[in-house]
Amino acid sequence: MNTKPMIALDFSTAEETKTFLTLFKDEELYVKLGMELYYQNGPEIVKWVKNLGHEIFLDLKLHDIPNTVYRAMKGLAALDIDMINVHASGGSQMMKAAKEGIMEGTPNKSNLPKLIAVTQLTSTTEEAMRNEQLIQASLMDSVLHYAKNTCEAGLDGVVCSAWEAAKIKEITSSDFLCVTPGIRPAGASIGDQQRVATPQKAHEMGSSYIVVGRPITQASNPVEVYQSIKRQWNGE
Numbered sequence: 001m002n003t004k005p006m007i008a009l010d011f012s013t014a015e016e017t018k019t020f021l022t023l024f025k026d027e028e029l030y031v032k033l034g035m036e037l038y039y040q041n042g043p044e045i046v047k048w049v050k051n052l053g054h055e056i057f058l059d060l061k062l063h064d065i066p067n068t069v070y071r072a073m074k075g076l077a078a079l080d081i082d083m084i085n086v087h088a089s090g091g092s093q094m095m096k097a098a099k100e101g102i103m104e105g106t107p108n109k110s111n112l113p114k115l116i117a118v119t120q121l122t123s124t125t126e127e128a129m130r131n132e133q134l135i136q137a138s139l140m141d142s143v144l145h146y147a148k149n150t151c152e153a154g155l156d157g158v159v160c161s162a163w164e165a166a167k168i169k170e171i172t173s174s175d176f177l178c179v180t181p182g183i184r185p186a187g188a189s190i191g192d193q194q195r196v197a198t199p200q201k202a203h204e205m206g207s208s209y210i211v212v213g214r215p216i217t218q219a220s221n222p223v224e225v226y227q228s229i230k231r232q233w234n235g236e
């Protein structure tokens, strides 16, 4: 388990991101940069955050034909990131192509970024999965199926909810990563998330990393909320 909660920096501009990070000037963070920030600010913001010394999960959730994902990953791997992802529903060949792209594109081959795959988004319910994706399995079985495919394709782990982490580790291995968004401190607004857990519960259920966005970024005192979540996540 990584002791630092990942902070999802879901901002539109580099300015907002930089202002937020100045609050944490004495802390080495693990941050998640996603589509909102990357699509509007490009590789420059990734390099800028990396230069501050923070670890980076680049959450772009690639999902395309294997050749396109291979070529995109090869380019992204040059950014010196620590973790990156694809959608497991893109298939085993696509996931293997993503891995090949990373291996070829990473300048320091002894320090490859972790490659993980999204199973079912934490905003998805079993009902929505059945009605919209026409998957008739239970949500747990669908997540486990994608996790098994991901493991067999040679990736390092998955994005799932904390509720699925223990079972995923059972069918893969104890060091297969379960990165879990949908984290909400008790009483916090759930927003569009569906499969949520508190930091404490995620700790108990075997998450490897927790991802927390709005409860921290929209707090009136983000540093205080981050420290409180960090304590709960570490079982203190």
Ligand SMILES: O=c1ccn([C@@H]2O[C@H](COP(=O)(O)O)[C@@H](O)[C@H]2O)c(=O)[nH]1
Residues within 6 Å of the ligand: 008, 010, 034, 059, 118, 120, 121, 122, 123, 159, 160, 181, 182, 183, 191, 193, 211, 212, 213, 214, 215
């Ligand atoms: O299944 C998934 C995959 C990714 N995410 C991302 O995590 C954060 C969660 O932010 P909150 O504000 O804490 O809800 C966000 O960047 C998502 O894109 C996810 O939530 N679920």
